[in-house]
Every structure is written in structure tokens, then in C-alpha cells.
Amino acid sequence: MTGYPDHHGGGEATGHGPVARFAWPVVIACLMLAASGAANAACAVARHGAVMVRHGTRGAARRPPVMSRVPPHRSQHGLASWYGTGRQLGHATASGETFDPDALTAAHTQLPLGTRLLVHSRRTGRSVVVRVNDRGPFRGHRILDLSPEAARQLGILGTGTAPVDIEPADVAADEEVASAPR
Known part of the structure; x- marks a missing residue:
């Protein structure tokens, strides 16, 4: 210059x-x-989405693989919780439908959306048939997140979590069933 x-x-x-x-x-x-x-x-x-970052976490977590079909004798035993306090109301689930706390629905990490499950509470002895319409739970070692109505019918609404057994249910598509203790 x-x-x-x-x-x-x-x-x-x-x-x-x-x-x-x-x-x-x-x-x-x-x-x-x-x-x-x-x-x-x-x-x-x-x-x-090879890697999915969840809200509220610092690191990345791998997205679990989703099953294309459920083997007829597949059962799972573990801890179930319920979700749907205020944050989920009015929001879309993984299936695209609006979250309804009064429906008998659940969230599972791998099962195909629309799968009907027979959920049996080992603590109360009650059973309920739910439809998988969301993904989760992503906390701890839980295997299933239930809607508030499903948790109420199982008798776990007050405790928050409970040990359960789940298996595919053979129920007609328009029928939702809840049963008394076995």
C-alpha cells in the first residue's frame, strides 16, 4: 500500500x-x-438417523433397531412406567396420531407401530391389552411406557413403575381389552 x-x-x-x-x-x-x-x-x-441426539442429554445415543414383525412367542419381562403428564398432551406420537391419555396405548423402542401387546403387572396381577403407537422409553432399563389410562387399569398409576410381562396379543383391531387379576 x-x-x-x-x-x-x-x-x-x-x-x-x-x-x-x-x-x-x-x-x-x-x-x-x-x-x-x-x-x-x-x-x-x-x-x-444413524445417530440420534435426544433432548436433555449431553451425548449422542444410538437409535435402537425397529423390528419389522413380532415373532408369535416373543415375550419380554422388565420394568414399565407411564408417561403423558402435560408435555405430551396435544403432541404427535411416533405413529403420527395425537397423544391421547385416555387411550390404551404404549411406547416401545423396537416393536412395530400398531402392535398389540398383552401387558401383565406382576405386582397387581392385572392385565391390559395396549397398542404400540410411540417410541420409548429412553430412560433406565425400562421396556415399556404406558399411557395414563393403561397404567390406571394395571394399578400402577400411583407407583410410577412396576415389573411387567409383555407378549403379543391376539385381539381384533377394533377391540381394547382390560382384565381383572388372574
Whole structure:
């Protein structure tokens, strides 16, 4: 720079300055990525959720694999909880329907949406048939999240969690069943 107002130092006005010097390699790298398909692969990984970050956690958690069908004799034993206080009211579930606390529904991490499950509480002896319409639970070692109505019918609404046995139910699609203790 010479100090004269009409002189430009470094060639910025002519397109040969520091900004232009780094722009061409970036453009060339982008074109090479687009031609090789690596950009599409990276976008596909992000789009299909190879890693899912949950709200309220600091790290990333792997999304569990979803089953395409339920084997007829598959049963599971573990801890169930219920959900649906105020945050879920009016929000969409994983199946796309609006969360209804009065419906006999549940959330499971792997079972196909729409699967009907017979849930038996080992503590109260009551059973209820629920339909999986959401994903979860993502807390602790729980295997199932129940709607408030399903938890009430099982008798676990006051305790929050309870040990349960679950298995696929053979029930007609329009029928929701609750039973007394066995």
C-alpha cells in the first residue's frame, strides 16, 4: 500500500486477494465431493438417523433397531412406567396420531407401530391389552411406557413403575381389552 487513495494493496479489487485465493480450493473440493457421491452419502446418514441426539442429554445415543414383525412367542419381562403428564398432551406420537391419555396405548423402542401387546403387572396381577403407537422409553432399563389410562387399569398409576410381562396379543383391531387379576 503506497498511501495514495487510488492504489489498492494486495490486489483485493482485482479478485486476487486473500479471500479469492481461498475460494477456488473450496469450490473445487465441493465439486469433487458432489461428483464422487460422498456428499450424498453423508447427507443420507444424517437423513436416516444413524445417530440420534435426544433432548436433555449431553451425548449422542444410538437409535435402537425397529423390528419389522413380532415373532408369535416373543415375550419380554422388565420394568414399565407411564408417561403423558402435560408435555405430551396435544403432541404427535411416533405413529403420527395425537397423544391421547385416555387411550390404551404404549411406547416401545423396537416393536412395530400398531402392535398389540398383552401387558401383565406382576405386582397387581392385572392385565391390559395396549397398542404400540410411540417410541420409548429412553430412560433406565425400562421396556415399556404406558399411557395414563393403561397404567390406571394395571394399578400402577400411583407407583410410577412396576415389573411387567409383555407378549403379543391376539385381539381384533377394533377391540381394547382390560382384565381383572388372574
